[in-house]
Amino acid sequence: MWISGFRAVTRALKDNKFTLKSYFKVTSFCKYSNTCNMAKKALVFLGPGAEEMEFVISVDVLRRGGINVLVAGLPDANIIKCSRDVNIKPDIGISEATSQGPYDVIVLPGGLGGSKAMAESSLVGELLKQQESSGKWIAAICAAPTALKAHGIAIGKTVTSYPAMKAQMEDGGKYNYKEDNVVVDGNIITSRGPGTAFEFGLTIVDKLVGKDKASEVAKAMLLCY
Incomplete structure (x- = not known):
């Protein structure tokens, strides 16, 4: 055929x-x-105090991989000041994100402020629960896995995070913890920090589009994957 x-x-x-x-x-x-497949679609959260390297690298790598990326700001679409005072304008506010789905992956960049904003947002929680129940991908890096924990996402899965978040992620015995750069368990992808952001983004491309595309993107950026 x-x-x-x-x-x-x-x-x-x-x-x-x-x-x-x-x-x-x-x-x-x-x-x-x-x-003939349509391009995959990603939603990336951006809250005040987000780690800008993790955010920008993730969005950049996903777009290089042919994935349509939509950035949702918390609490709205106004300019967000990140952890090192870099200002970024989201595409939409978080309240608009529910009507723009479904998404093949939801991505949570780290940074203490951004992770706290995601952990405290009921709309983020609703979107993550919908994503998890549909079996679609969720990816979190650095401090952002703590937002997954706050919303009861990926319970029982193996995860990683920024080293300083290890005790918080292990507390309560809800997760298995590894110290690998990137950990994939079922539909959950987690990673450690700014230095692992490229590998994190490439892993998302791999899972959504394929390893060949991830390798092609890595080669163009002079990286190995």
Whole structure:
């Protein structure tokens, strides 16, 4: 079916003719091939005091990977001052994020202030619970896994975080803890900090688009993956 569909696509494009028969062959081809898949969609939270390296690197790598990224600001779409006084303008406010989904991945950058804002936001909690119940990806880096804990997300999973957050993540026995740069358990991706942000972003690209694409993005940035 794949070969037949591919021939139908190329022939129809060459002849500039799309019959009903070729239409069904094309749609069958798209069903079984990644070639016609729509781009994946990511939602990235941005709260006051977010770690700007983790935020920017994650968004940059995902967009290089062909993923559509939407940035939701907490509490709204006004300019956010990050942890090192870098100002970033979100695309939308958090209240608008529910109507823009579904998302293939929700990403939580770290930074103490940003993580606290995410942990205290009921809207963030609702979005994360919907994402988890649908089995879609959730990714958190640095201090942001503490926001997952605050909302009861990924209970029983193996996670990592910024080293200073280890005791908080282990407290209560809700998580297994590892000190790897990036940890993937089921639909949960966690990472350690600014120095692991590239690997974090590339792992998300790998899981959403494929390892070949992640390797291609890494090579273009002179990184190994």
